Amino acid sequence: MVMAKKLTIGFGSAKIPASGDIIIVVGDKGVFGKLGAELDKQHDGLLASAAKSADFKGTANATMDVWTQSKNQAERCVLLGIGGDDDRAETSWLDLGGTILAAAASSSAKSATILLEDPAGGEISGDQAALVAMGMLLRAYKFEQYKTSEKARKAKAKTLPKITVATANSTAAKRRFSALSAVGEGVNIARDLVNEPANILGPVEFANKAKELSKIGVDVQILTEKEMKKLKMGSLLSVSQGSVKPARMAIMRWNGAKSKTAAPVAFVGKGVVFDTGGISLKPGAGMGDMKGDMGGAAAVTGLMHALAARKAKVNAVGVIGLVENMPDGDATRPGDIVTSMSGQTIEILNTDAEGRLVLADALWYTQKKFKPKITIDLATLTGAILVALGQERAGLFSNDDELSEQLSAAGEATGEKVWRMPLGKAYDKMIDSKFADMKNIGGRFAGSTTAAQFLLRYVNETPWAHLDIAGTAMNSPDTKINRSWGSGYGVRLLDRLVADNYEK
Ligand code: BES
Ligand code: MN
Ligand code: ZN
Numbered sequence: 001m002v003m004a005k006k007l008t009i010g011f012g013s014a015k016i017p018a019s020g021d022i023i024i025v026v027g028d029k030g031v032f033g034k035l036g037a038e039l040d041k042q043h044d045g046l047l048a049s050a051a052k053s054a055d056f057k058g059t060a061n062a063t064m065d066v067w068t069q070s071k072n073q074a075e076r077c078v079l080l081g082i083g084g085d086d087d088r089a090e091t092s093w094l095d096l097g098g099t100i101l102a103a104a105a106s107s108s109a110k111s112a113t114i115l116l117e118d119p120a121g122g123e124i125s126g127d128q129a130a131l132v133a134m135g136m137l138l139r140a141y142k143f144e145q146y147k148t149s150e151k152a153r154k155a156k157a158k159t160l161p162k163i164t165v166a167t168a169n170s171t172a173a174k175r176r177f178s179a180l181s182a183v184g185e186g187v188n189i190a191r192d193l194v195n196e197p198a199n200i201l202g203p204v205e206f207a208n209k210a211k212e213l214s215k216i217g218v219d220v221q222i223l224t225e226k227e228m229k230k231l232k233m234g235s236l237l238s239v240s241q242g243s244v245k246p247a248r249m250a251i252m253r254w255n256g257a258k259s260k261t262a263a264p265v266a267f268v269g270k271g272v273v274f275d276t277g278g279i280s281l282k283p284g285a286g287m288g289d290m291k292g293d294m295g296g297a298a299a300v301t302g303l304m305h306a307l308a309a310r311k312a313k314v315n316a317v318g319v320i321g322l323v324e325n326m327p328d329g330d331a332t333r334p335g336d337i338v339t340s341m342s343g344q345t346i347e348i349l350n351t352d353a354e355g356r357l358v359l360a361d362a363l364w365y366t367q368k369k370f371k372p373k374i375t376i377d378l379a380t381l382t383g384a385i386l387v388a389l390g391q392e393r394a395g396l397f398s399n400d401d402e403l404s405e406q407l408s409a410a411g412e413a414t415g416e417k418v419w420r421m422p423l424g425k426a427y428d429k430m431i432d433s434k435f436a437d438m439k440n441i442g443g444r445f446a447g448s449t450t451a452a453q454f455l456l457r458y459v460n461e462t463p464w465a466h467l468d469i470a471g472t473a474m475n476s477p478d479t480k481i482n483r484s485w486g487s488g489y490g491v492r493l494l495d496r497l498v499a500d501n502y503e504k
Contacts (some may be wrong), residue, residue, distance in 0.1 A: 007101075007389045008162045009133050011170040011177070012113070016042070018110030021161060022074040026051065026058035027119030028084035032112065035115040035166075035494035039077065043068050051079055058119070060087040061480060063098045074113075077124035078103045082119070091415040093128050095403040097135020098480035104161050105140075111409030112161040117168070125402075129165055133177050135162060138481040142384055147224025181310035181494045190302030194441045194486025198274035198291045198309060203322035204244040206294065210250035210320065216308045223249040233361035239354045240323035242278060250297075252304040256311055257504060264315035265502050267304075267494065268362045270379035271297030271322040278325045279333055279362035279396020292486055293355070295473025296378035297322060300489030306495045313503045319366045320359040325351070328330035337436045341365060342458055345436040353440045355381045356454045362459045373502070374403055374463045377455065378490050384447030385468040393417040394472045394489065397452035400463035406501050407465055407493070416463040417474055418467065421449060428453045446490040464493055 016022065024036035025200055030051055032040060040047040050056075050066045060083030068075055080103070082096060104112040104188060116132060118124050144156060167173055168254055193201065201209075208221045213288065214220045229442045233249075240247035253264070272293040272343035274284060282290070297320035304318040332338070336359075344366045345423045347359065359377055366375060385395040393411075396418040398404045404420050411417040427449045433439035438457060442450025452466050 002095060004391045006159050007137065008160075009136055010162070010166045011129065011133070011173045012166045013170055014115070014117060014135070014166050014168045014241055016053045016115065017074070017111070017113040017164070017166070019112055020362065020386045021075055021078065021104065021109045021454050023078040023080050023103060023112060023114040025082045025115065025119060026056065026079050027082055030056060030060055030156070031119040033115070033119040034116035035117050036119065039115070043070065045157065047077055047079065049300075053463055057082055060092060063097055063099060063103055074109070076107065076109065078185065082115045090131060090281045090413055090450070094135035094138065094415070095480035096458050098139035100132065100163070101139040104163055104379040106187040107169040109161050111164065113164045114165050115166050124167060124169065126169040127176050129167040129169060129173035130176035130180050131172070132451065133165055134180040134184050134260065135481050137181060138187060139483065141188050141191055141482075141484050143192065143484060148197035149172070152480070154269060172336070179233065179310040183306040183492060184303035186306030186311060186495065188489035189299040189305050190491050191484045191486045193298035193301060194292045194295050194488070195484065196291070201274050203248040206322050207248040207250045207272060208296065210252055213252055213301070213304055213308060216305065218304055218308045218499050219253040219255075221251045230241065231341055231365065232339065233365070234323050235339045235346055235357045236361040237324065238332045238336065238338045238348065239272070239278070239357050242328030243326040245273070245324045245452050247326040248322040249365070250320050252301070254304060254308045254312070254314070254316045254341070256307065256313050256314045260315070262315050263372055263373045264317045265498060266366050266370055266375045267300045267316065267317070267318045268301035268366050269297035269320040270294065270358055270360060270377070271320045272358065273322065273324050273353060275325045275352070275354065276327060278294060278354060279327050279331050280350045281327055282353040284353060287473055292474030293324070293380050295464045295469055295486065296455035296491070298486065299378045299469070299473070299488070299494070302488055303494050306491055307498065312498060313496050316498065317366065317370050319362050321362040323358055325354045340458070341346070344438065344457065345437040347439045349439050350441045353451070355379050356440060356451050358408040359455055360458045363455060367460055367462060372462060373461050374465075375459065376465045376467065376494065377465045378469055380470040380473050381468045382448045382451050382470055386471040387416060387422070389419055389471055393419040395448050395468035396420045396465060398451070398463075398465040399423070399459065403465050405498055410493050410496040410500060412495050414492045416472070416489055418493070421452070423452060423456060428456070
């Protein structure tokens with residue numbers, strides 16, 4: 001059983017419950033399953049006739065409420081479409097869970113049971129049933145602790161019914177869900193971090209959140225400004241220079257592999273708790289969104305939670321650079337030249353291209369210190385990636401075809417999709433500087449690629465991938481499994497990448 005805030009989900013055997021709401025699945029062309037048909041019979045054919053009159057066809061995620069008259073039976077039955085063979089992808093089961101949660105949330109019953117069977121007579125596996133529960137967990141997420149009105153208080157006090165997934169494979173489902181729910185919690189942690197405003201969640205507070213992972217066996221180390229100065233992280237520190245909030249770097253290590261000394265997989269996150277643009281100040285409209293400019297760091301933190309909570313058999317390290325980008329008398333000016341930890345110098349021509357400055361030192365530190373097998377960074381790096389890909393896919397930039405393939409496959413499977421974008425010498429030339437080794441902007445065109453080329457100058461021989469998640473991490477459109485502004489994008493994608501390719 002998993003409790004997430006006010007959500008309780010359990011698995012039970014495939015039988016009709018004595019009380020509470022009952023949700024039955026209806027397949028293609030309005031076909032009922034065995035249990036659905038049995039329930040219909042108990043109600044003298046009311047369900048089937050109601051479906052027929054309403055022309056309810058069982059299209060995936062369509063729902064219809066039917067109120068029965070029975071005294072000791074559930075009064076409310078929900079017909080839930082699960083569609084046909086085309087609707088059996090991993091993501092379809094998640095979506096189904098999201099729809100079930102929404103139906104259950106509108107109920108005043110104490111319990112709701114989903115009779116999860118295949119109306120076409122096939123079998124629903126434990127894995128699939130667990131995905132349905134995962135979909136519920138993701139959809140149930142809410143961020144409303146700052147709403148204090150009477151109405152909001154009442155809404156918050158309302159408890160969800162206890163949900164049971166009744167399935168023939170409940171034992172397998174339970175086992176699988178214990179791992180999946182760890183990932184779901186990771187997503188919800190990332191969402192919380194993105195949704196929190198920057199007056200509440202500064203670099204120090206974010207680092208404290210990372211520190212909390214030590215409760216589940218993650219080794220967490222926090223670097224202070226003094227320590228980062230000693231390490232010569234002049235690039236990262238140039239970003240936080242105008243802020244009264246001191247910078248932090250959090251290093252999270254999970255050693256779950258058989259060999260504790262095997263090279264880890266590394267994840268690096270951009271954690272700009274707020275991005276005003278600095279002296280190259282952003283326009284006012286929509287600037288509030290920049291509280292989400294730590295979506296990369298949030299995803300890395302959520303991922304480390306997921307890996308540790310499900311005891312993944314992998315050595316993993318997560319490194320997040322935490323800063324606030326502010327204008328100030330002491331802030332970095334356009335034209336300033338700084339020296340990064342790698343020794344390379346950077347002419348900062350636009351203080352709003354700050355994410356790459358944070359990542360340059362975080363990437364260098366990570367590779368130097370941990371000699372990882374692969375390094376993947378996540379960053380809400382450029383507005384240009386939104387122009388190119390919208391909110392549908394993250395931009396993928398990589399020096400390695402195999403890693404790119406692995407990420408693309410994990411993206412299609414989880415629904416957290418990516419699209420590979422180009423890198424190359426001609427783009428690299430665009431960030432050569434007149435005065436220093438490089439400048440931090442590339443000009444008007446190919447903005448996402450020149451940002452990635454900048455990062456590539458801080459990558460050694462390790463297979464590396466950069467995910468530009470400016471379009472997918474925040475300001476998220478509603479989906480069946482997400483109603484949150486901060487989506488938690490990247491946690492499920494990278495957990496899947498690890499599970500499929502880097503666990504032994
Ligand atoms: N944090 C922004 C990118 C961003 C934009 C994230 C929209 C989410 C939504 C980043 O630091 C930035 O300001 N990038 C500049 C780069 C430019 C100055 C080269 C941009 O995209 O305009
Ligand atoms: Mn910026
Ligand atoms: Zn930024």
